[in-house]
Amino acid sequence: MVTTASTDLKVLTRRLRRHIVNMVYTAKSGHIGGSMSAIDIMAVLYTRILKHQPNDPAWVGRDRFIMSKGHCTPAQYAILAECGYFPVEELASFRRKGGRLQGHSVLGKPGGVENSAGALGMGLSFGLGIRLGMRLRGMDNRVVVLMGDGEQDEGQVWEAAMAAAHHEVDGLIAIIDRNGIQNDDFTANTMRTEPLDEKYRAFGWEVRAGIDGHDHAAIEETLRWAYSVRGKPVCVIFDTVKGKGVSFMENNPGFHGAPPSDEQYALAMTELADAEGTR
């Protein structure tokens, strides 16, 4: 189990990336690109910041992580398994008949998955509801919502952005994994959503943007700041690279939702190999 501050994030995130590639290759389907862009943020969050107990997923004192970009289950299952929510061996059942690890997030399957997702744009609203409920109960826990940048096309995101500011909800942290690519094409060619930072600021949020979403120290420093903000919801926009960690997948729209071929798989695992091995 890797939930302590002494975790070597470099080693962990290479292992997580191997899990992601293995899962999608074995399932012959799934979303590698957006999982690879988000995994450094998720690794830092789960091992350094988030209050949680992998042996007690329903612990009332926990912070909540809401996976709004619900297609990136390879990243979510990989970090949950490495934290000890379920055995790493179960990752091989990803998208398989009879397994718990469905293609898109399903609340409670397995424990640690806090919301159902797959249709985009709903996670921020769901997290807002949780945080309002926590506030009513006097709970100081944080709700962290991970969204994609393509997801910002969804109107519901902005309904939630308005409402969070209107209700002066603090402790709600929106993270945008700004990898610049969505399903069909680069986000800039699909729907111009920039400048996201100025938009969230105009909606009444505290915002930090332009952070390298693969720099573990920068991620940790930024998330600690986000945890400390009072009186307003917080949006952190991380600049990331889709497919990060495998040279030919990086910034390549072809690896949003397609599995690697046998050759691509072998090459990817070679690139992600380290002293721990190639699996």
Place this chain on the structure above:
Amino acid sequence: MTTAPAPAATREALGPALVRLQRAGADIIVVDADLGKSTSARAFKDAYPERFFTFGVAEQNMVSAAAGLATLGSTVFATTFAVFAEHAFDQLRMSVAQPRANVKIVASHGGVSTGEDGASAQSIEDLALFSSLLNFSVVVPADIVEAEAIIDAAVANDGPWYIRTGRPKLPVVYTEGHRFRLGKADMLRDGSDLTIVACGLLVERSLRAAEALAKDGIQARVLNMATIRPLDVEALEAAARETGAIVVAEEHLVHSGLGAMCAQALATRHPVPMEFVGVQNRYGESGTWDEVLDIMGLNAAGVTEAAKRVLARKR
């Protein structure tokens, strides 16, 4: 001598019932989309402002936030008009139905009896949409007494509910103290010649139709099928076996509402001749609420005629 209770709209039940239940120890939160005065949810805001969240005219955000709130253990009531609840269908499916969130959608201004506002405000497809969502209980009260009993039952039962209330002031069918049982038809009148299955404001109209039929020597059973899902198939089958003909009356499109669901249930159990009183393949229009109902044939005369048609086919 007791005087008949004054007519009342089913939508008026919500706010006072929620205040009463919260006062009695329930853990209720209400979310709203700028229609709290019309849905009567404002009464809860006045009593428990910290437990009432408005999300503005943004139903999708309201529904997903309601699902999030419910994860902490509260019973969350989300209120708007029926046509606007339809606006959040995908959110209802993924955030509420699939995880069985304890969220109660109370949608007022259901059916065509919204009247003057015209076709865009008249929900004639909401029962189909919500019945298509697994795990949802779908309920339509016949009057304000039953509406209040349904709110009680919704708080007592975990899981997603859709409760359709209405705008017009209607005659009261039930007496105070009526107990609502989810999934159970309520036989308001027995008869052996045919059965009229109705929900919502068609219940009182069907009772009047049954009285008119009785004058012609026809004895109609009347079932209040307030619960659309889960449907009381046992009561339906018994009605089919014992009376041999069925009329279904509802304020909804006939091809996808209570009538269609009754027909499907009976097709495999005990098929009998059926007729359907409802909205026939058209959108509504403006008019007073009872004028629009008359245009659609959703009145006692419409039910009586359907009864005579089904009896002709029964022979």
